[in-house]
Amino acid sequence: MKIVGLLVTLLTFCFLQASGEKYQAYTVEGGGTISGRVTFAGKPTKPKKIIPTADKTVCGAHDAIYSEELVVDTSKAVKNVVVAITNITRGLSTRSMPPTILDQKGCVFRPHVLVVPIGQAVTVRNNDGIIHNVHTQSIKNPPVNLAQPGSVKEISLNPFKIPELVKVSCDVHGWMSAWLWVTEHPYVAVTSQDGTFQISDIPPGKYKLEFWHETLGKLSQEVEVKGDKDTKVNVVFPAK
Ligand SMILES: [Cu+2]
Numbered sequence: 001m002k003i004v005g006l007l008v009t010l011l012t013f014c015f016l017q018a019s020g021e022k023y024q025a026y027t028v029e030g031g032g033t034i035s036g037r038v039t040f041a042g043k044p045t046k047p048k049k050i051i052p053t054a055d056k057t058v059c060g061a062h063d064a065i066y067s068e069e070l071v072v073d074t075s076k077a078v079k080n081v082v083v084a085i086t087n088i089t090r091g092l093s094t095r096s097m098p099p100t101i102l103d104q105k106g107c108v109f110r111p112h113v114l115v116v117p118i119g120q121a122v123t124v125r126n127n128d129g130i131i132h133n134v135h136t137q138s139i140k141n142p143p144v145n146l147a148q149p150g151s152v153k154e155i156s157l158n159p160f161k162i163p164e165l166v167k168v169s170c171d172v173h174g175w176m177s178a179w180l181w182v183t184e185h186p187y188v189a190v191t192s193q194d195g196t197f198q199i200s201d202i203p204p205g206k207y208k209l210e211f212w213h214e215t216l217g218k219l220s221q222e223v224e225v226k227g228d229k230d231t232k233v234n235v236v237f238p239a240k
Contacts, residue, residue: 023184025093031201032225036232038081038195038211042239044072050175052107055130059107059173067175068112070215077195078237080113082165082179082212085187085199086220092201094120097186101125102168102178104132104148109168109178113214115188116180122157126150131172138166141182145171165212179214211235 047066052059059065071079094117103110105127116122124134129150136144140162148155160166160182170176181188189197204227211219216237225231 023088024090025095025185026090028092028201028203030227031091031203032227033198033200033230034083034085034202034209034223034225034233035196035198035230036083036234038078038083038191038197038213038235038237039076040070040072040078040216040237040239041076042072042237044074044076045070047071052173052175054173055107055128058128058130061106063106065106065108065175070213071193073193073195075194077191077193078213078216079191079193079195080111080213081191081195081197081216081237082113082115082181082210083189083191083197083199084181084183084210084212085185085202085207085223086210087208088185088187088202091203092186094118094184094186096201099123102134102180104128104170104176107132107170107173107176109170109176111178111190113179113181113190115190116160116182117186118161118163118182118184119159121159122180124148124155124157126153126155132176133171135169135171136166136180137169138164140164141166181212209233211237213237216240 050065097117100116101123103125126148132148134146141160166180168178191197202225206224209223
C-alpha cells in the first residue's frame with residue numbers, strides 16, 4: 001500500500017508540474033484589442049454618504065466621502081469593474097505597465113481598485129498628515145499590516161509574488177477600503193466612470209474574459225481576438 005501511495009503522490013506531482021504553465025513574456029506585434037462597456041441591469045442607486053467617525057477635522061473636510069462599493073451612473077455604467085483575461089499564457093511583459101500608486105487622501109484610498117503586477121513594489125502615499133494603517137488581507141502572499149504616521153508621506157510595500165485579489169483596509173478609519181488585483185500579465189483593465197475599458201496588444205487567439213465587481217460578483221465569457229482588430233465586448237450585470 002505504501003508503494004501505491006507513493007506512486008499516486010509522484011503522479012500527482014508530475015501532473016501539476018506539467019499543467020502549471022508559467023506565463024511567458026515576449027514582444028507582441030500586430031496584437032488585437034478588446035474594448036467595451038459594463039452596465040448594470042438594476043436601478044442605479046446613489047452611493048452611500050459616509051460620515052467619518054474618526055479624525056473628523058481632516059477626513060471629509062474638503063470633499064464628502066461616498067462609498068465606492070457600487071458606483072453606477074444614470075446611464076447604468078458601472079465603475080471599478082476589473083476586466084481580465086484569465087487564461088493567457090504568452091504576451092507582453094508587466095514591465096509595460098505604469099508604476100502602482102495607492103494614495104490616501106481625505107481618508108479615502110485612491111484609486112479604489114488598482115491593478116498590480118507581480119514583482120513591482122506598490123507605493124502607498126499619505127496625503128493627510130494623520131496616521132493611516134495599510135492592512136492587506138492577502139492569502140497567497142504575506143499580508144501586510146503597517147502603520148503610516150502623518151509624517152511618513154510615502155512607503156513601499158514588498159512586491160507581491162503570486163497573482164490574487166487582495167482587499168486593503170485601514171484599521172484607523174473603518175470605512176477606508178481598496179482592492180488590489182495582482183497579476184502576472186498586463187491584460188487587465190478597470191472600468192472608468194463611463195463603464196468603458198480597453199485591453200491592447202493581445203496576441204490573436206481565443207480567451208476567457210472575466211469581469212469582477214466587489215458587490216455585483218463575477219461574469220465571464222469567451223472572446224476571440226484577431227490581429228490588429230478591436231473586439232467589442234459589452235456586458236450587463238443582472239439586477240440583484
Ligand atoms: Cu486611514
